[in-house]
Amino acid sequence: MIRKVLATTIFMMLATILFACQQDDVELGSGQTAHSADLELQPKGHIVIHEQEDPNQTDPNGQEEDSQKPETDENEAITVSDPDAIDVIVNKERKLPDGYEPPDLIQPNVDFHATNEERKYMREEAAHALEELFQAASEEGHDLVAISGYRSYGTQEAVFAMHVSNNGREYAEQYSAVPGHSEHQTGLAMDISTESLGYSLTEDLSDTAEGQWVAEHGHEYGFIIRYPEGKSHITGYNYEPWHLRYFGDNLATAIYESGLTVEEYFGMVE
Numbered sequence: 001m002i003r004k005v006l007a008t009t010i011f012m013m014l015a016t017i018l019f020a021c022q023q024d025d026v027e028l029g030s031g032q033t034a035h036s037a038d039l040e041l042q043p044k045g046h047i048v049i050h051e052q053e054d055p056n057q058t059d060p061n062g063q064e065e066d067s068q069k070p071e072t073d074e075n076e077a078i079t080v081s082d083p084d085a086i087d088v089i090v091n092k093e094r095k096l097p098d099g100y101e102p103p104d105l106i107q108p109n110v111d112f113h114a115t116n117e118e119r120k121y122m123r124e125e126a127a128h129a130l131e132e133l134f135q136a137a138s139e140e141g142h143d144l145v146a147i148s149g150y151r152s153y154g155t156q157e158a159v160f161a162m163h164v165s166n167n168g169r170e171y172a173e174q175y176s177a178v179p180g181h182s183e184h185q186t187g188l189a190m191d192i193s194t195e196s197l198g199y200s201l202t203e204d205l206s207d208t209a210e211g212q213w214v215a216e217h218g219h220e221y222g223f224i225i226r227y228p229e230g231k232s233h234i235t236g237y238n239y240e241p242w243h244l245r246y247f248g249d250n251l252a253t254a255i256y257e258s259g260l261t262v263e264e265y266f267g268m269v270e
């Protein structure tokens with residue numbers, strides 16, 4: 001059933017270049033760590049960013065340097081040995097095995113404002129935890145909305161291929177995600193927003209009562225904010241208060257209480 005959904009999704013993406021697609025690991029130029037896991041990139045090359053960043057501020061020289069040597073070098077990336085583990089760590093240096101699909105994707109029973117069906121899926125354990133998180137938030141008067149969860153290897157691959165076809169490989173490597181490096185592909189991440197923010201993925205979430213509640217209580221339900229503020233030099237991503245990652249309540253609470261990034265907590269940085 002999921003395969004059918006995925007096949008339909010990929011067909012639709014290839015069938016029309018009018019279809020806006022979501023990216024990971026968008027490079028904004030050499031020397032910058034201005035990455036977002038959740039940028040939307042339209043086929044003509046116009047980046048729709050839900051944050052305050054301006055992609056036009058890139059350094060042309062830096063871009064050229066970047067295109068010669070993409071930051072994520074497939075040859076040097078570590079392939080994780082335990083992709084099904086709830087504590088699997090995927091980042092710019094660590095990737096999922098080629099073609100990896102999570103084993104137990106389901107749709108959580110929560111409010112969605114998703115652009116396609118595939119993004120409504122999560123790993124079963126994470127999906128049920130998300131239902132509990134949203135229910136608890138609702139009881140406190142905070143209405144959360146799920147935006148984007150699972151993103152398949154095939155989707156990322158198709159998107160990357162489309163950019164190569166439309167804009168050339170150099171462009172594709174600068175602006176499109178390399179499949180396997182997106183945390184969304186694990187089925188353990190969900191981007192959230194609220195109606196008051198127009199369902200956009202924005203740092204403004206941290207100024208809302210909903211965003212503050214999630215930041216304080218998410219770990220009780222197994223979720224942490226994976227890309228904290230001021231830690232882009234470690235995580236490789238700017239602050240993303242909307243990107244929740246499931247680790248289970250014990251581990252999420254330990255990470256939360258440590259005040260560390262995931263990379264620091266697991267000793268992956270010096």
Ligand SMILES: [Zn+2]
Nearest residue numbers: 037038191243
């Ligand atoms: Zn995300």
